[in-house]
Amino acid sequence: MEPEDMYVLSDNGSVLSAPSPKPYPHKPPKCTDCDSLFMKAYEKRDAGAVIHSHGMESCLVTMINPFSKEFRACS
Template sequence: MHISASNSLLWVLFRVNSVSYVGVQNERMVPEDMYLLSPDGFVLSTPLLNSYAHKAPKCNECAPLFLKVFEMRNAGAIIHSHGMESCLVTMINSFSKEFRITHMEMIKGIQGHGYHDELVVPIIENTALEGELLESLTQAIRAYPKITAVLVRNHGVFIWGDSWASAKSQVRLSGRRITLPH
């Protein structure tokens, strides 16, 4: 899972490595394990070299995607997960461009939705490199003004909120809302 957060100056913290490349678990990350970027993507500071064996890992390939969500939604935090449930829900109908669900208790917890509402989450097609998702992610965010998530087919999900606590809450709810019934 990639976790990003910003402060009121729009500086952005990014997770250093995408799949625990150097074995840093999310729960053990400290500010020294992250890149600090400006709103336009310039690296302001890098992880401390002494935290890694040889050299600091390169900045996350999702950085431009996170910056776009911050820009378009004024998000306080973004979480990117490769969770199995989010992958499976995109496989139910391989031609669908949306995941739709209604009358599920957990929908009430999704920002801007209630139990009787239909929750619609766009599905964009995966690409060979995460950075190549920028155009389709941008289009999905424009086309769905109420959303706080975008699914990526056979890949995962980007979820955001006003704060890290809000984003984390959306993730917990999303995990339940997109889990296939038993």
């Protein structure tokens, strides 16, 4: 996942930037229908960001410990 693959939302949930179009046969990702839920998590947890993805790598990494309630990525 690259920065240009992500939606960036403002504090009030409006779209600040959308993913760059990709050549055929790729479809542009749609912004999640759960954006209001993720905005609440962002606000309540004082998070720096919320990244929501159903990409293969994202799904696989959460399967490392299936009983964990969270996955943290640190740089």
